[in-house]
Amino acid sequence: xxxxGGVIFITGIACVVTRMTCFNAPIACEITILRSIVxxxxxxxxxxxxxxxxxxASLKTLQTWGxxxxxxxxxxxxxxxxxxxxxxxxxxxxxxxxxxQVLLILLxxxxxxxxxxxxxxxxxxKIDARNPRTAGRPLPSGAISSGQAWVxxxxxxxxxxxxxxxxxxxxANPWPTYLSLPTLGAxxxxxxxxxxxxxxHFVLGAVIAFAPMAAWIAISPETLGWSAxxxxxxxxxxxxxxxxxxxxxxxxxxxxxxxxSVPARLGIAKALMVxxxxxxxxxxLLVLFGWQTGLGWLFWAAAALTTMLLVYxxxxxxxxxxSRVNLAFFTLNGVLSLTLGIATVADILLLG
Numbered sequence: 058x059x060x061x062g063g064v065i066f067i068t069g070i071a072c073v074v075t076r077m078t079c080f081n082a083p084i085a086c087e088i089t090i091l092r093s094i095v096x097x098x099x100x101x102x103x104x105x106x107x108x109x110x111x112x113x114a115s116l117k118t119l120q121t122w123g124x125x126x127x128x129x130x131x132x133x134x135x136x137x138x139x140x141x142x143x144x145x146x147x148x149x150x151x152x153x154x155x156x157x158q159v160l161l162i163l164l165x166x167x168x169x170x171x172x173x174x175x176x177x178x179x180x181x182x183k184i185d186a187r188n189p190r191t192a193g194r195p196l197p198s199g200a201i202s203s204g205q206a207w208v209x210x211x212x213x214x215x216x217x218x219x220x221x222x223x224x225x226x227x228x229a230n231p232w233p234t235y236l237s238l239p240t241l242g243a244x245x246x247x248x249x250x251x252x253x254x255x256x257x258h259f260v261l262g263a264v265i266a267f268a269p270m271a272a273w274i275a276i277s278p279e280t281l282g283w284s285a286x287x288x289x290x291x292x293x294x295x296x297x298x299x300x301x302x303x304x305x306x307x308x309x310x311x312x313x314x315x316x317x318s319v320p321a322r323l324g325i326a327k328a329l330m331v332x333x334x335x336x337x338x339x340x341x342l343l344v345l346f347g348w349q350t351g352l353g354w355l356f357w358a359a360a361a362l363t364t365m366l367l368v369y370x371x372x373x374x375x376x377x378x379x380s381r382v383n384l385a386f387f388t389l390n391g392v393l394s395l396t397l398g399i400a401t402v403a404d405i406l407l408l409g
Contacts, residue, residue, distance in 0.1 A: 076096070077219045082143045099220050121200050134268040136398020137292050141269035141285060143405045144350065145276035148407030154276050157227050162272050165233070172266070173244040179203065180248035188310045188390035214241055234273045251311075255322040256382050258304065266290070278327055284349045291342035295390075298335030298367075301328050302374050303386045318380065326376040352401065353408035359400030366393045393405040 102192035142162050148152030154162075178185070178196050186197035195201040217240075221233035222371045243264050266289045274284040304311070304329060311321040320328040343360050370389045373381040 082352050084287075092326055116357070121195050133296070134265050134292070135163075135169065136265075136394045137271040137288065138162060138166055139398055140271040140401045141288060142276055143402050144284065145273040145280055147405070148277040148280045151236055152409070155228075158224075161223055162275060163187040164223075165217055165220035165271075165275070166268065168213050168220055169176075169240065169268075170246060170274045171213035172210060172217060172241060172398055175206055175249070178180060178244045179210065179297055180245075184314060187314070188307065190306060190310075194287060213325075217241065220285040221275075228275075230278065232278050233271070236271065236274070240267065243267070251318060251373070252315060254284070255317040255319050257317060258297040258300040258319060259293065259302055262293035262295070264294050266292035268292070273274065284346060287342050287346045287349060291339055291346060294335040294338040294342065294384060296365075298332045298339065299370070299386055301332040302382060305374070306331070306382055325379075329371075329376060333371050336371065340364050341366065352364075353404045355400045355404035359397045363393050363397050 063128075141213070142154050142159060146152070146158070147301050151157065175260045178194065181191075182203070184195045185191035185194050192198065196203065196206060210368055218237050221237040224230045224233040247260050247264050249278070254260075268280075269286055269292060270289045273281055301319045305320045305325050307318070308320045310316075311318050318328075319331050322328075323331065340360075340363070345364060347360055353389075366389050370385045373385040373389075
């Protein structure tokens with residue numbers, strides 16, 4: 058490589074000197090010299106198509122890991138954690154959480170969610186391999202090895218534990234550290250619930266709903282009260298409601314595998330009725346939360362939109378037609394959580 062670089066340099070100098078000292082020299086002279094440079098230059102430099110291939114491979118790797126931990130589903134819990142963060146932050150002298158507190162909440166959310174999803178994928182790898190809907194996931198398909206998943210799991214747990222510890226170091230709040238290991242245990246426990254109880258949807262709702270509760274504790278544990286509990290209940294029933302809808306897709310597989318779910322236990326039609334009851338509870342608790350906290354019109358406008366989205370979500374899925382489950386599950390719930398989160402934080406910031 059060094060020798061070839063020297064050839065390029067020397068030949069280039071020869072070309073310049075020839076042009077400067079011999080204006081009457083035929084242009085063919087320069088062409089001949091350039092012909093000797095170009096092959097060597099291309100031999101030394103990585104071809105453009107190799108760089109494109111490398112970029113595509115990197116992008117594919119990111120997409121694979123994104124599918125592994127369902128990073129896009131972070132929009133479900135994160136907005137509610139931020140609502141709790143800014144609600145609890147009102148107890149600070151500034152009336153807002155500090156930048157350090159917000160960054161640590163984000164760090165802990167990334168670590169906890171990556172741990173939970175990776176553990177779930179490891180626990181369910183064999184079941185997923187037998188389910189046509191999930192057989193293409195990274196672990197059962199072999200796109201990611203179990204060894205890689207375990208390394209990622211441990212790294213995610215470490216990230217979460219570090220984030221919790223930093224609350225003690227920088228914010229003089231030991232509670233995140235005290236609750237860190239029980240939280241990881243609860244996140245792992247959910248993955249086995251469908252092996253013995255149809256209430257697994259509500260366990261999932263509870264562990265995800267702990268995000269706003271935990272955020273409130275991390276920011277201002279002394280102000281933890283009914284508002285945080287009501288917000289947690291709101292998220293619990295919202296998550297459980299749409300997880301029951303999602304589980305309707307696996308009705309046959311769950312029955313064949315001996316797994317427990319509301320659809321497998323009650324049938325799809327009755328399961329959808331349970332889901333609707335959950336979302337009625339969600340709206341009721343959301344109204345109670347707004348009333349308790351004295352939030353302004355931005356929150357109430359988002360709460361009204363949330364109600365309409367949940368009604369529309371329920372109308373999309375019928376016992377004899379599950380073709381629009383993905384629209385109901387991801388798109389509408391993503392819009393719901395983002396809209397409510399942004400509007401509520403904006404209400405706190407702008408309207409106090």
